[in-house]
Structures are given as structure tokens and as C-alpha cells.
Amino acid sequence: MGRGRFPFWAYLVVATGAVLTVVPFLDMVMTSFKGPGESGTLPYHFLPKTFDLSNYQAAVRQLNLPVLFRNSVVATAVITGSVLLTSSLAGYALAKLRFPGRQFVFRLVLSTMMFPPFLFFIPHFLILVHWPLAGGNDLLGRGGAGLTVSIAALAVPFLVNGFGIFLTRQFMLGIPDEVLEAARIDGAGEFTVWWRIVVPQTRPLLVTLGLLTFVDAWNEYIWALLVSTANPDVMTLPVGIQLLQDHVDPARTMPIVMAGLVLSVLPVLALFLLLQKHYIRGVMLSGLK
Amino acid sequence: MVNTLAPKAPAPRPLGRRPASPAVEGRARHRRQSVVAYLFLTPALLFFAVFLILPLGFALLLSLSRWTGFDLGDIDPVGLDNFAALFADGATFLTPVLTNTLLFALGTVALALAGSVLVATCVDRLRFQGLWRTLYFLPIVTTVVAVGNVWKYMYEPGGLVNGVLNALGFGSVAFLADPDTALPSVIVVHAWASLGSAILILTAGLKSIPESYYEAAALDGAGPATVFRKITLPLLRPSLLFVCVTQFLTGLQSFALISVMTKGGPGDATAVAALEMYRRAFSYGDWGTASAAAFVLFAVVLAVTLAQLWLFRRKGEDA
Numbered sequence: 055m056g057r058g059r060f061p062f063w064a065y066l067v068v069a070t071g072a073v074l075t076v077v078p079f080l081d082m083v084m085t086s087f088k089g090p091g092e093s094g095t096l097p098y099h100f101l102p103k104t105f106d107l108s109n110y111q112a113a114v115r116q117l118n119l120p121v122l123f124r125n126s127v128v129a130t131a132v133i134t135g136s137v138l139l140t141s142s143l144a145g146y147a148l149a150k151l152r153f154p155g156r157q158f159v160f161r162l163v164l165s166t167m168m169f170p171p172f173l174f175f176i177p178h179f180l181i182l183v184h185w186p187l188a189g190g191n192d193l194l195g196r197g198g199a200g201l202t203v204s205i206a207a208l209a210v211p212f213l214v215n216g217f218g219i220f221l222t223r224q225f226m227l228g229i230p231d232e233v234l235e236a237a238r239i240d241g242a243g244e245f246t247v248w249w250r251i252v253v254p255q256t257r258p259l260l261v262t263l264g265l266l267t268f269v270d271a272w273n274e275y276i277w278a279l280l281v282s283t284a285n286p287d288v289m290t291l292p293v294g295i296q297l298l299q300d301h302v303d304p305a306r307t308m309p310i311v312m313a314g315l316v317l318s319v320l321p322v323l324a325l326f327l328l329l330q331k332h333y334i335r336g337v338m339l340s341g342l343k
Numbered sequence: 344m345v346n347t348l349a350p351k352a353p354a355p356r357p358l359g360r361r362p363a364s365p366a367v368e369g370r371a372r373h374r375r376q377s378v379v380a381y382l383f384l385t386p387a388l389l390f391f392a393v394f395l396i397l398p399l400g401f402a403l404l405l406s407l408s409r410w411t412g413f414d415l416g417d418i419d420p421v422g423l424d425n426f427a428a429l430f431a432d433g434a435t436f437l438t439p440v441l442t443n444t445l446l447f448a449l450g451t452v453a454l455a456l457a458g459s460v461l462v463a464t465c466v467d468r469l470r471f472q473g474l475w476r477t478l479y480f481l482p483i484v485t486t487v488v489a490v491g492n493v494w495k496y497m498y499e500p501g502g503l504v505n506g507v508l509n510a511l512g513f514g515s516v517a518f519l520a521d522p523d524t525a526l527p528s529v530i531v532v533h534a535w536a537s538l539g540s541a542i543l544i545l546t547a548g549l550k551s552i553p554e555s556y557y558e559a560a561a562l563d564g565a566g567p568a569t570v571f572r573k574i575t576l577p578l579l580r581p582s583l584l585f586v587c588v589t590q591f592l593t594g595l596q597s598f599a600l601i602s603v604m605t606k607g608g609p610g611d612a613t614a615v616a617a618l619e620m621y622r623r624a625f626s627y628g629d630w631g632t633a634s635a636a637a638f639v640l641f642a643v644v645l646a647v648t649l650a651q652l653w654l655f656r657r658k659g660e661d662a
Contacts, residue, residue, distance in 0.1 A: 061468055061469065063465070064464075064465035064466075064468045064469055065465075065469060067461060067462060067465040068462055068465045068466050068469060068475055071458070071461075071462050071479070071538075072475060072478045072479065074535070075478055075479055075481060075482065075535070075538070075539075076478055076481065077503070078482075078490075078493045078494060078497060078503075078535075079481060079485075079493075081493060081496075081497060081503050082489065082493045085496065093496075093501070094496075094499060094500075094501040094502075095501050096500065096501050096509075097506065097509065098501055098502065098503060098505065098506025098509070099506075100503065100506070139386075140386045140387050140390070143383040143384070143386065143387070144383060144384050144386070144387040146383060147379075147380040147381075147383040147384050148384075151376050151377075151379065151380040151383070152373065152376060152377075152380075153376060153377035153380040153381065154377060156380070159384060159388070162391065163387070163391075166391060166395055169395070169399070169641075170592070170596045170641065170644060171596070172596050172598075172617045172620065172621075172637060172640065173398075173399070173402060173637050173638075173641055174394070174395075174398050174402075175620075175621065175624070176402060176405065176620075176624045176630060176633055176634055176637065177397070177398030177399070177401040177402045177405070177634075178394065178398055179624075179625075180401065180405075180412070180630070181393070181394075181397065181398060181401065184415060196414060196415070210394075211394055213390060214386065214387050214390035214391070214394075216391075219387060244376070244379040244383075245379075248383070269484050272486070273484075273485070273486035273487065275486060275487050275488055275599050275603070276598075276599050276602070276621070280625060283625070291486075292486045292487070292488035292489075293488075295488055295492075296488045296492070296603060299492060308496055311492060312492075312493070312496075315488070315489040315492060315493070318486065318488075318489070319485055319486065319489050322484055322485075322486075323481070323484060323485070326480070326484040327477070330477060330480070333480075333484070334476065334480070334543060337483070337540050337543060338543065338544070338547065
């Protein structure tokens with residue numbers, strides 16, 4: 055009890071902070087139910103007069119929500135799957151296999167984490183636009199729109215994650231060599247050892263890494279905005295909602311935007327609440343959230 | 344075949360497959376393992392070649408060139424002209440853009456640090472810590488488009504913040520429309536959104552402080568303020584450094600929130616370096632100066648990070 059001198063003040067501080075954290079979310083939900091002329095007018099009312107669902111119908115119609123959802127789901131699934139696969143493959147090689155150049159490759163992986171993402175927006179976009187033999191481009195990357203014509207453009211720059219490899223490698227170092235050696239003596243090839251022994255033992259970490267990657271990919275905005283500007287067919291949820299609010303009169307559209315936001319935030323919020331222990335462990339490991 | 348194994352109990356070697364010399368077998372196995380290792384690493388290495396090393400080289404080339412963006416053969420080297428243009432007289436990059444960037448990072452770090460120290464030391468004394476943590480974490484798993492738009496709406500004349508101000512008898516404030524209040528207003532939102540992870544790191548740091556220290560201090564009759572200053576704060580240093588460095592890093596490079604809330608406006612009041620880079624490239628097709636701006640920001644990020652590590656280390660030796 056040495057720390058517990060002022061629980062009342064402590065409760066007051068923590069509860070006030072929690073209210074300040076939650077109120078914007080409640081305001082989002084409340085606004086999404088407000089009818090025309092109810093939002094953006096004075097005086098401000100927190101609660102809507104009636105719980106009107108028409109904003110949700112309008113959001114589904116005006117935003118073309120099914121297409122946005124599909125694009126978000128495909129991009130997120132591809133990114134998460136690829137990060138998990140490539141991290142566990144490379145992590146295993148770096149943790150448990152001996153080969154010339156291992157130190158060098160490991161340092162390379164570490165150094166990839168040093169470069170901030172903003173350095174890559176411009177070159178990544180130009181590389182995708184000038185991707186040879188894609189989207190009408192010739193061998194030298196001229197003439198067409200390159201990879202930006204495809205939904206792959208949303209996922210490609212995020213398919214491998216240096217931090218994911220590092221994290222997996224650190225975790226796999228803890229798997230005892232004797233187990234792997236025994237499997238090899240039994241005649242198991244390296245691929246079998248990886249898939250049947252190493253991956254199952256790494257599962258808790260892979261759940262954490264997968265969840266972090268999923269949330270990041272689902273919420274990604276800047277890159278998706280760039281790709282959607284080049285090709286509106288691959289627009290994701292955050293981009294679609296942002297563009298709607300940019301183009302239409304905010305006084306009337308805000309409730310519709312909020313309805314769209316509620317729908318887009320729900321899946322990831324549900325996943326977080328369900329698996330929050332894993333997610334929070336991931337934030338502890340990365341710290342860069 | 345795998346289900347026959349038991350950890351730490353190697354199965355006996357199959358008699359029929361026993362090779363003549365262990366040394367020869369070892370070398371062959373070694374070679375096989377090298378091949379497999381590089382096979383496993385191929386996806387990652389290919390990716391880093393095409394999406395890390397090539398882009399870095401390309402960005403460097405662009406920062407030293409003028410280019411229309413169409414034909415790769417038309418890249419026209421201009422030396423350091425792009426960097427010079429960023430810092431020329433009358434250019435906006437140094438002021439207000441870089442100044443805004445530093446103010447934005449400094450403001451968010453200060454707010455997030457103060458808020459998270461306060462909340463973390465309080466949460467540490469409460470029950471239901473998991474519940475509080477979940478609540479404080481909601482903004483972190485929410486897309487920046489939601490955070491930005493909800494706050495933008497709350498800052499409007501008919502929004503929640505002004506509604507509360509009016510109810511308390513204050514006049515309305517044009518938070519995002521007024522150049523004087525726009526930057527502080529977005530700083531508050533960014534700090535609000537990053538509070539959860541800072542609290543998490545600091546709570547973990549607090550848990551690692553031995554209970555016996557607090558008991559000894561209580562026996563000596565130390566008040567809560569003394570305990571905080573003499574025990575909590577010094578022993579929390581590594582966690583504080585971590586929060587400080589990571590929040591500064593994200594603060595310096597962040598522009599998604601600003602692009603959602605103000606697009607850098609009004610005027611250049613909330614223009615930050617990464618947003619400026621983005622606009623120069625994708626709105627004006629000015630790839631050269633945009634790439635130069637990216638490298639300047641990268642240098643700033645590195646310098647600020649190293650300076651913090653150096654400061655904390657020096658202070659640590661003094662204590």
C-alpha cells in the first residue's frame with residue numbers, strides 16, 4: 055500500500071482523462087444519428103432528437119461502402135498474411151540456421167527500421183507508376199499507369215516489415231536447438247521443421263504481430279489516398295470517407311460522414327477489444343504507436 | 344514423422360543412413376542449410392532491394408535533379424539546387440514549415456508526457472487497471488481519418504468544444520480557422536491520440552520500481568511529493584526517455600492528422616515538413632525539392648533523436 059496514498063484524487067484524475075478520451079467517440083456516434091439541421095447548428099446538443107438511421111443508409115449509398123469495404127479487407131488481408139509469412143520465414147533463417155552472411159543480413163534488417171516512412175512515399179509511388187510491363191508500361195516503365203491500375207498497389211509497399219522480421223527472430227531464438235536437431239535427425243527437411251515445429255511454437259508472437267499489422271493496414275490513410283488518386287477503383291474506407299467530407303457541404307454531410315466512420319471503425323475496435331492483451335503486448339514490444 | 348520427437352531426447356540415428364565420415368556429413372549439411380536459409384530469406388531480401396534500397400537511391404537522385412515525372416530518361420541533374428531553393432530568401436520551408444514541425448513535435452511531446460506521467464502514476468494506485476488501459480487505448484486503434492474528422496467537427500462553432508465553452512459562459516473560439524489557435528488545436532488532438540501508449544510504457548516502468556523503496560520512504564516519513572521527486576521520477580528515467588524519443592520521432596514525421604484536419608491551413612499556420620514534401624510532390628509534381636525536403640526532415644529527425652539520447656546520458660552521469 056506504499057503507493058496508495060490518495061486513491062480519491064487518483065480516481066478523479068484517471069476518470070477525467072478517461073471521459074476526455076471517450077467523449078469524442080460518443081460525439082461521433084451521437085452525430086451519426088442526428089437528422090438534417092441538427093448538426094453544426096447553435097446551440098450545440100450532445101444527444102440527437104431522434105435516433106435516425108437514415109444517415110447510415112445514406113453512407114452506404116453515397117460512399118459505395120461495399121466496394122470500399124472490399125478494398126480495405128483485401129489490402130489488409132494481403133498485407134497481414136504476407137508480413138506473417140515473410141517474417142516467420144526470414145526470422146527462422148536468422149535465428150536458427152547457420153549460413154555465411156548471416157550477420158550482414160541481420161544488420162540489414164535492423165537498418166531498415168531506421169528509415170522513416172515519409173522518405174518512401176515519393177519513390178514508392180514513382181516505382182509503382184513506372185513498374186515495367188504492367189498497366190500498359192513498356193520494358194522501361196514508360197507509357198502507362200504501371201501497378202497503380204491494380205489493387206495490389208495498396209499492399210505492395212507493406213508486404214515485408216523489417217520490425218516484424220526482427221521481432222520474430224528474437225522470439226525464435228528462444229526455441230531450443232535440441233528440438234529442431236531431433237526433427238532433422240528424424241529426417242525432417244528445413245521446411246518441415248519450420249512449418250511443423252517453429253511456426254506452432256511462435257504462435258503467440260505471430261498473433262501479436264498479425265494484430266498490429268492488421269490494425270495499421272486497416273487504418274492506413276496517406277498511401278491509400280495516393281493510390282486512390284491515381285485509380286479511384288481501389289479506394290479504401292478511410293480515403294472514401296475523407297473524400298466525401300472534402301467535397302460536400304459539411305453542415306449536411308457531417309452526420310453521414312460520422313455514420314461512415316462508425317461503420318469503418320467498428321471492425322477494428324471489435325478486434326481490439328477481443329484480442330487486446332495481444333495488441334497491448336505488441337505496443338509494448340514496438341513502442342512506436 | 345514429426346510426432347515421434349520428444350524435446351531433449353534425440354532419436355537414435357537410423358543405421359542404414361549413416362555416412363562414412365562425420366566431417367563430410369557436417370560440411371554437406373552446412374551447405375544445404377545455407378541454401379535453405381537464403382531460400383527462406385529471398386522474399387524479404389528481394390523486397391528490401393526493390394522497396395528499400397532502390398527507393399533510397401532514387402529519392403537521393405531526385406533530390407539532386409529536376410524531373411517532369413514522365414520519362415526516366417529526362418532526369419536532369421542540378422546538383423544541390425533543390426536544397427538551396429528550400430532555404431532561399433523568401434522560401435517558406437525554414438519558417439514557418441520547419442518551425443511548425445518542431446513546435447508541433449515539442450508541443451505533443453510535452454502534453455503527452457505530462458498527461459501520461461499524471462495518469463500513469465494515478466492508474467498505478469487503482470484497481471481495474473485493464474479497464475482504464477482499454478479506454479485510453481481507443482484512439483490508438485482508430486484511423487486518423489476518424490480522429491481528425493471527429494475533432495475537426497468538435498472544434499467547429501456548433502461543435503462540442505464550443506458548446507461546452509458557451510455553456511460555461513465563454514465566447515466561441517474559431518479553433519482551426521484562426522491562424523493563432525490552429526497549431527495548438529491540432530497539437531492537442533495529436534497528444535490526445537498518443538496518450539494511451541505513453542501511459543502503457545510508463546505504467547510498465549512504474550511496476551518495475553520495487554515496493555520496498557516506497558515502504559522505506561514511508562518509514563522515513565517522506566511526503567508524496569518527495570517520494571515522487573526522489574524515487575518515482577529518477578527510477579522512471581528509462582521509460583521516460585523511451586516515451587520522449589518515440590513521441591518526438593512520430594511528432595516530427597506526422598502529417599496525416601494535419602492533412603485531415605487543416606491541410607496545413609489557414610495559410611501556412613499548420614504546414615509541417617512532411618506535409619510540405621507531400622504537397623510539393625503530389626500536388627505540384629515538384630519531385631526534386633520534395634525529395635530534398637524529405638532528406639532535410641530525415642536529418643532533423645536523426646539530429647533530434649541523437650541529441651535526446653546524448654542529453655539523457657549526460658544527465659544520467661551527473662546524477
